[in-house]
Amino acid sequence: MLRRCTQLRKINEGRLVCAHVLKSMFKHDRLIHNTILNMYAKCGLMDEARKLFDEMPVTDMVTWTTMITGYSQNNQSDGAVALFPQMLRMGLQPNEFTLSSLLKALGFWPSDKCGRQLHAYCLKYGYCSNLYVGSALVDMYTRHDRIDEAQSIFCLLVNKNEVSWNALIAGYSRKGEGEHALCMLQEMLRAGFEPTHFTYSSVFGALSATGSLEQGKWVHAHMIKSGGQLIEFVGNALLDMYAKSGSIEDAEKVFYRLLRRDLVSWNSLLTGYAKHGHGRECVRKFEEMLRRGIQPNDITFLCVLNACSHAGLLDEGQYYFRLMKKYNVEARVVHHVTIVDLLGRAGLLDRAKKFIEEMPIEPTAEIWGALLGACRMHKDMKLGAYAAERVFELNPNDSGPLVLLSNIYASAGRWGEVVKVRRMMQKNGVKKEPAxxxxxxxxxxxxxxxxxxxxxxxxxxxxxxxxxxxxxxxxxxxxxxxxxxxxxxxxxxxxxxxxxxxxxxxxxxxxxxxxxxxxxxxxxxxxxxxxxxxxxxxxxxxxxxxxxxxxxxxxxxxxxxxxxxxxx
DNA sequence: TTAGGGTTAG
Structure with missing residues (x-):
């Protein structure tokens, strides 16, 4: 019954069973305790799992593994990493379950040092050829931007499955390497594996970064032919791919054909409209979303504010910025940047400056950068120089403000000032990114x-x-x-x-x-x-x-x- | 009784 509750994520029924079992003759049964731990972990209740774990009189390898897996699946890497040395000190030998879970957690660790150490452990005890451990190693290395290492572990895996292929393809996707991701998909097909929803969402994500419409259409056609359905994850990635590859029309078609639409579907469409300059369409769709009772998040507001800014919808932008409070969405730095951008683009440079001075958060380099961009647009040298100084104080390594500042001077034909700024860039070792x-x-x-x-x-x-x-x-x-x-x-x-x-x-x-x-x-x-x-x-x-x-x-x-x- | 892979903003 506990396993059934775990599978169905029915925590209320699970708790009832739990209360009953812990009063029964099985109250000291380690196997039962492990099953309860797993139920808590799968339902995201790690605090309760930890409480039971700390109270358990006797633990075994599965107990510790279940805890490490729980922390790892609930994105609490520190919990998983802290337990591992304690487990070893207890004299408990980890197995492939422990290692694959811990490797997953180490993918999110600040450095790859622990991951490499665990890799060495896996080699020593012969776990690298295990499908689960191998796939987790591939995933861990791709998350630490070591795709070559991931690729060689993948190549050495004698038994591969869809998950190991997906781990590598997702790695290329995260790096924005659309061509590589697509090559791996083709190799995966040649090797006789059927792509899954994971594969398609990764590949569409990778192709959206490169904006390759024709290749994206090819993968989409392949997915249709092989009977893939437009469920949220893959459909949203497809929608985003079309929007970012320049075809907002195809993105709209995907949106209307989605089997279910979640917040990400709406946000992706709104972003598409914003990027393509369809500001009014973006606002109309956002209003429709609110009428349908869908709760927007910070990303939704960012899309809408961006759309207003790019389409010159000055009043609407300020109205939606105020609306964030009503929906309990906290305005972060990026939202403030958009308002500075909105006012600045409209030529209201003094109002933009006043907005920065009066806002409740500390201005960042991005905030001043938005004002600087507006000064460039409206050729306001004095305020532009002031904003550029603020950006440079906060982020001396960024070439952006100096490039913009020299552009401002160049627009006004002040070549002497341009030369001064360029000398400053050379002195600080700042280089402009080649176009x-x-x-x-x-x-x-x-x-x-x-x-x-x-x-x-x-x-x-x-x-x-x-x-x-x-x-x-x-x-x-x-x-x-x-x-x-x-x-x-x-x-x-x-x-x-x-x-x-x-x-x-x-x-x-x-x-x-x-x-x-x-x-x-x-x-x-x-x-x-x-x-x-x-x-x-x-x-x-x-x-x-x-x-x-x-x-x-x-x-x-x-x-x-x-x-x-x-x-x- | 315990495991690995995916989408949206800047």
Missing amino acids: CSWVDIENKVHMFVANDDSHPHGKEIRKMWEEVSAKIKEIGYVPDTSHVLFFADKQERESRLQHHSEKLALAFALLKTPPGSTIRIKKNIRVCGDCHSAFKFASKALDREIILRDTNRFHHFHDGSCSCGDYW
Whole structure:
């Protein structure tokens, strides 16, 4: 009966059985005690499990293993790790159950030192070939960012199953390595294993990081063919993959086809709308969610506030920020950052500063960074310099504020100040992250770096961009050289501007794709104002839809305008 | 009587 209650997580009935048993002739039975411990652990009641454990007159290896497993499954790694040496001191030998549970806990440990020690123990006592221990080792190493070690343990596993494959694929997914995750899925299929919901949610998660729409569609089609159902975990990952790969339409379709919708489903859709600049749709959907009685969490509010900020919905954003209290959701630093962003983008820089000064939490580098970004947008040098100083005080290693500050000076043509900031960056060893763009052509990813002359098709690409540039200048494009960072004359600044990575990627895509097809480009940093303007004109002059994903959001360029309404 | 793998925000 206790086992039945444990399986069904029926804790109230379990407690009744417990009370009865502990008054009966079995009250000193160790086996019964172990079963009760397991029931408490599975129901998440580790305090009660611990109380019983401390009161038990006699314990055995299973008792300790059950406690370690309980702590591990309830995300209480310290509890699991503390028990292990005590268990050894008692002279109890751990078995494969103990080791796999402890390894799971060690995946969440601050360093990999204990994990490596336990790995050595497993080797010494011959447990590494055990399926459970081996899979747990793979998982532990991937969580400590040691995917090579995980891969070699996985390769040495003679008997593999779906779980061992999933542990490795999830590892690649957490690292954002979509290509590797996909390769492993293909290998898994070749080896004759059937992917599970765990596999699909990991792979979709990995592909959402790389934004590979075609590959994502292939995996989705495979899942449908093999009869996979759209239950929450996998459906939410699929929805998110479509939203992050640039197809909000497919994300919506998945949302409506989900068998059940939980909070993550709603949050993922809202995030998708926010990233694609569908601010009003995001707000409408959020209102629908509230009408349906679904309790929002901090992530929901963050999505909605972001959407309001990006869509310029000033009043709505402030209203929803106040609404958080009504729903008992605490406003964290990130929510405050969004409000600074909201006010700042709307040009209310003084109000944004006042908001920072009056907010109940201590301002962080991110808060001042949001104000600095707004100052960049509205070319407010004085407040921008003040915000940049605050960011730099709080986070001297971040190159972001100095880059933004030098941009502010560059926009105003204050080249002397630009040089000073750049010297400061050199002095502090701060480097700007190099800008890269990627474009998928026929399932192959092509990367472009700003001002890079080494591409094999470099000449053709530049020639193509010159043609595009001439066409868009005819219909009104004027290069905005304020986005060039360094000291140079006008002609050189204009020439540098023409070699931004996203422009090179667009030129290459124009060379390699049929007329009229949609072009999808990804960028590792925020798109610059000049490229944004050039892409708008290009979408009209060339009659092409261009979808650009940058670090913050998607830009859909069509017929001379962008989905962000120039407000990003 | 005891075990290993998955989704959303910044």
